[in-house]
Amino acid sequence: MDSGNGNTVERNYDIIVVGGGILGVTLSYWLSTVPGLKIALIEASDDVARHSSSRNTGVIHRPFYMNPEKKKLFAWASQKSYGMWKSFAMSFNLPWNPTGTLEIARREEDLGRLDNFSRWAVQNGMESSEFTVFNRSDMISKYPFLRGHGAILSRTDTSVDFGIFTRSIFKSIKNDDFTFIPDTSVEAESIDTNRSILMASNGKRKMRIGFHHLINAAGSDSLNIAHAMGLALDKAMLHFRGDYWKVANNKLREIENNIYTIPEHPEFPFLDPHFIVRHDNSRQIGPNAAPVFSPYAYEGISERLLDPFRTLFEKPVIPKLKLFLNHEFLSLAGSEWKSSLSKKKMGLRVKAFIPKFSIDMLLDRGIAGIRHSVVDAKGFLEDSIILNASNSTHILNYNSPGATGAPAYSAHIVHDMLDSGLLGERRDLDEQRGKIWKFEEVYP
Numbered sequence: 001m002d003s004g005n006g007n008t009v010e011r012n013y014d015i016i017v018v019g020g021g022i023l024g025v026t027l028s029y030w031l032s033t034v035p036g037l038k039i040a041l042i043e044a045s046d047d048v049a050r051h052s053s054s055r056n057t058g059v060i061h062r063p064f065y066m067n068p069e070k071k072k073l074f075a076w077a078s079q080k081s082y083g084m085w086k087s088f089a090m091s092f093n094l095p096w097n098p099t100g101t102l103e104i105a106r107r108e109e110d111l112g113r114l115d116n117f118s119r120w121a122v123q124n125g126m127e128s129s130e131f132t133v134f135n136r137s138d139m140i141s142k143y144p145f146l147r148g149h150g151a152i153l154s155r156t157d158t159s160v161d162f163g164i165f166t167r168s169i170f171k172s173i174k175n176d177d178f179t180f181i182p183d184t185s186v187e188a189e190s191i192d193t194n195r196s197i198l199m200a201s202n203g204k205r206k207m208r209i210g211f212h213h214l215i216n217a218a219g220s221d222s223l224n225i226a227h228a229m230g231l232a233l234d235k236a237m238l239h240f241r242g243d244y245w246k247v248a249n250n251k252l253r254e255i256e257n258n259i260y261t262i263p264e265h266p267e268f269p270f271l272d273p274h275f276i277v278r279h280d281n282s283r284q285i286g287p288n289a290a291p292v293f294s295p296y297a298y299e300g301i302s303e304r305l306l307d308p309f310r311t312l313f314e315k316p317v318i319p320k321l322k323l324f325l326n327h328e329f330l331s332l333a334g335s336e337w338k339s340s341l342s343k344k345k346m347g348l349r350v351k352a353f354i355p356k357f358s359i360d361m362l363l364d365r366g367i368a369g370i371r372h373s374v375v376d377a378k379g380f381l382e383d384s385i386i387l388n389a390s391n392s393t394h395i396l397n398y399n400s401p402g403a404t405g406a407p408a409y410s411a412h413i414v415h416d417m418l419d420s421g422l423l424g425e426r427r428d429l430d431e432q433r434g435k436i437w438k439f440e441e442v443y444p
Contacts (some may be wrong), residue, residue, distance in 0.1 A: 002316075006287050007204055007206055008205075008206040008207070008208055009206070009207045009208070010208045010209075010210070011040070011207055011209050011210070012038075012209070012210040012211070013038045013039060013040045013179070013209065013210070013211050013212070014036075014037045014038045014039065014211070014212045014213070014425075015031055015037055015039045015040075015211065015213050015214075015215065016041075016042060016198075016209060016213075016214050016215070016216045017031070017039070017040070017042070017217060017218035017223070017417050018042050018146060018186050018214065018215070018216050018218045018221075018225060018246060019042075019043065019179075019218035019219055019221075019284070020041055020042075020044075020045065020047070020049070020058075020170075020175070020182070021048070021049060021051065021052055021053040021166070021217065021218070021219055022049065022051075022053040022162055022165070022166045022169075022352070022402070022403050022406045022439050023041075023217045023219075023402065023406055023409070023410060024041060024043070024050050024215075024217040024218075024244025024409055025049070025053075025093030025166050025169050025170050025393060026169060026213055026400055026409075026410035026411075027175060027217055027410040027413060027414065028041045028170075028408045029064070029169050029170075029172065029173055029410075029436075029443060030325070030410055030411050030414040030439070031423075031434065032173045032174075032175040032177075032184070033175075034414075034418075034423050034424075035098060036177070036178075036424070037177060037381060037382070037423065037424075038177045039112065039175070039177060039178050039179070040178075040179045040180075040181055040209070041178070041179070041180050041181065042181045042182065042186060042200060042209075043180070043181070043183075044183070044184065044185045044221075045182065045184050046168060046182050046183050047167075047178075047182060047184070048166055048170045048403070049162070049163045049166035049167055049170075050221060051219065051220075051295075051296070051369075051370070052159075052369055053162050053163055053166045053368065054162065054163030054166075054300075054367075054373070054402060055302055055367050055368065055370070056162060056242075056400070057258075057274065057286075057287065057400075057405060058158055058159055058161055058162055058211075058276075058279055058368050059077060059087055059101065059157055059158070059159055059160075059258060059276070059404075060081075060082060060101075060158040060159075060403075060404050061101070061154075061157055061400075061401040061404045062079075062082065062101075062121070062126055062154045062156050062157055063075040063078040063079050063120070063121070063124035063125070063222060063316050064117045064120060064121035064124070064126060064131055064154050064220065065098060065103065065117050065120065066078065066120060066124060066401075067116075068120055068123045068124050070132070070382055070383065071382065071383050072383075073130075073383065073384065074262035074384065074405055074409075076124075076126075076405075076408070076412075077404075077405030077406075077407075077408040077409040077412065078401055078404045078405040078408075079124050079125040080407075080408035080441075080442055081404060081405045081406065082404075082406070083406040083411070084181050084407045084437050084441060084442075085158075085160070085165070085180070085404075086409065088165070088168075088169075088407075088436050089160065089165075090439070091436065092161070092168055092436075093279065094161070094164055094165060094168060095159075095160055095279035096105075096158060096160060096234045096279070097158060097159040097160070097277070097278075097279045097281065098155070098156060098158045098159075098256045098374065099157065099158065099159045099256065099257055099258050099277040100153060100154060100155045100156070100157050100159075100258070101153070101154045101157035101254075101257060101258040101259075101260055101409065102126045102146075102151050102152070102153045102154075102257045102258070102259050102263045103117070103145060103152050103154070103260045103261065103262060104139075104147075104148035104150075104151045104259065104260070104353055105148055105149060105150045105151060105261075105262050106147075106148050106149070106260070106261050106262065106264075106272075106352065106353055107148045107264070107310075108149050108210065110149065110150075111150050111197060111263050111264045113150055113219070114133055114150050114151070114175045115133075115438065117131075117133075117152050118131065118133050118152065118334070121154075122248050123434055125126065126135060126156075126237070128157050129155075130154065130156045130320060131152060131153060131154050131155065132153045133152050134150055134151045134153070135150050135197075136148070136150050136154070139151045140272070141302065143357055145206045145252075145254060145255065145355070145387050145400045146259065146353060146354060147352070147353050147354070147355055148261070148353060151254065153257065154186045157335075159276070159277055159279040160260070160279050161279050162240065165225075165286070165307070165403075165409070168260030169436065172435075179305045181200070181202075181207075182206065183200065183202050183203070184197075184200045184202045184322055185200060185201055185202075185311050186198055186200050186218070186221070186225065187199045187200060187201060188221065188225045188227070189222045189296065190226040190230055191214075191228045191229055192227070192391070192440070193212075193229050193230065193389075193391065195210075196210060196211050196212065196214075196391050197209065198211070198212050198214070200313075207241075210390065211239065211391070211395070213391055213392065213417075213422055214229075214391065214392040214393070214395045215392070215394075215395075216278050216392060216393065216394040216395060217374055217395050217398070218236070218307045219237065219295075219398070220295030220296075220370070220372045221295070222394060222395065222396050222398075223235060223236070223237045223374060223396060225394065226394045226396060228390060228393075230389075231387050231389060231391055231392075231394060232374075232387060233315075233316065234316060234319075234376055234377065235319065235327060235331060235375065235381075235396070236315075236316050236317075236320050236374070236375050236376075237310075237317070237372055237373065237374050237375070238291065238293070238320065238323070238372075238373050238375060239292050239293070239294065239295050239310070239311075239370050239371070239372055239373075240269055240289040240290060240291055240292065240336075240370065240371045240373060241268075241287075241291075241297060241298065241340065241368055241369070241370050241371075242271070242288060242289055242290075242338075242367050242368065242369050242370070242380075243286055243287055243288055243290070243340050243346070243365065243366075244276075244284045244285065244286030244287055244365065244366030244367060244368065245284060245285050245286060245343060245346055245347070245362045245363070245364075245365055245366060246282065246284050246362065246363040246364055246365070246366050247275075247282075247283035247284060247285060247361050247362060247363070248361050248362070248363055248400075249282070249283075251283070251361040252275075252283060252354070252357065252361065255275060255277070255283070256277065257277065258274060258275065258276050258351065259274060259275040259354065260272075260279055261276045261353055263275075265332060267326075267378055267379060267380065268303070268328075268329060268380060269289050269371060269373045269399075270288075270289045270332045270333075270334060270335075270336055271287060271288060271289045272337070272349060273285050273286050273287065273288055273346060273349050273350055273384075275354060275357075280324070284366045285346060285347070285350045286309070286346070286366065287368075287369065288336045288339045288340055288346065288349075289336050289371065290333070290336040290337045290339075290340040291336070291337070292370065293307040293308040293310075293311045293312075295370060295372060296308040297370065298368045298370070299368070304307065312324070312413070314360075315322045318377055319375040319376050319377050319379075320375065322377065322379075323375065323379070334398050334428065343359060343362055345358050346361040346362075347361075347362055355375060356357075361378070371399050371400070372399070373380075373397065374396050374397035374398075374401065378398050384396065384397045384398045384399070384402070384409075385397050386413065393413060393417070395413070407437060407442070408442050410437065411437075411442040411443065412417070412442070415443050420426070
């Protein structure tokens with residue numbers, strides 16, 4: 001129940017989840033299955049899945065390319081989530097297009113990576129029938145329209161619409177103790193960690209919200225919230241926009257798989273654009289990864305004039321300064337920006353592995369998305385980070401393949417909260433009617 005005077009409303013919850021993307025929604029889903037918890041999901045936009053969860057390549061990835069040591073949790077979550085997503089899509093008649101992904105070794109020195117991929121696929125739980133490694137002659141024989149030294153085909157990679165998935169999960173939350181608070185921004189600087197209180201604003205209305213535990217799944221704002229609560233102070237965040245271009249409907253229909261190439265610079269979040277077969281069988285190329293200076297700069301370099309200065313000089317400065325003094329990083333960033341501004345530049349990058357591709361095959365731009373990458377003094381972080389404090393849990397750097405692994409990843413977080421006693425005594429989570437997934441599918 002709301003209480004308060006004037007423009008300030010007071011609310012209290014057991015758990016508040018900040019961020020209505022695919023991670024925040026799946027977390028809310030699992031939490032809503034725990035009897036007796038009063039839960040709120042706070043989202044700055046007017047609905048869930050307005051940003052990264054809808055603005056992406058839309059592929060459920062299999063974990064063939066994930067190093068099981070460096071990306072252990074992501075690889076586990078991707079493997080566990082695949083069957084969950086499939087049963088979800090079949091149950092609710094949602095788009096499910098098993099396009100498969102062919103990852104090409106464009107350079108001879110990348111062939112060793114293909115060997116790694118086939119080994120990691122098995123270590124991460126994939127069946128041997130799900131993937132095939134091609135040498136150069138076999139690849140050219142089967143895929144004469146491609147250029148490269150070899151490839152790996154992951155047959156069960158599937159194209160979907162994660163925005164539709166997220167909204168469908170959200171609608172499946174059936175719990176009178178669950179509250180959605182849209183159009184509301186958490187004021188990070190106002191969080192009182194000692195008293196477990198924060199301020200949030202919805203236009204002119206203010207809300208003073210008390211909580212027992214806060215889960216920070218705020219994406220682009222996640223690091224600001226962590227900083228405000230005294231965590232991850234050595235880390236900074238940079239934003240990279242991925243642009244897409246639509247391919248004419250009658251072009252390159254013989255390409256039935258998503259076509260990726262092994263990244264030339266894996267230490268940076270720069271991407272060689274892919275050829276993508278969407279869930280509706282439309283074709284696009286993209287994304288690149290052009291640095292921008294605000295989290296929602298879907299056009300241009302920033303939303304506001306002073307954003308570049310805020311981004312560069314917001315503490316901590318050292319991790320960003322090291323990157324912007326790195327000649328290789330700056331050179332790659334410039335190349336990404338050229339492909340963002342020029343359809344020709346983007347198209348030429350795709351023509352390098354699809355020789356018959358031509359610029360006149362491209363129509364207008366597709367939807368752009370932004371990746372929020374966390375850096376420290378050593379460079380870009382490869383994996384996501386889960387930070388736990390006495391009254392909060394923070395998920396940082398939750399990037400690709402985050403949407404792929406969201407059901408199991410969020411279940412992992414809730415499982416740990418249950419085991420640590422943060423949600424009260426351990427209870428059976430499979431009692432609620434209408435559940436789309438069973439907790440036992442993740443934790444038997």
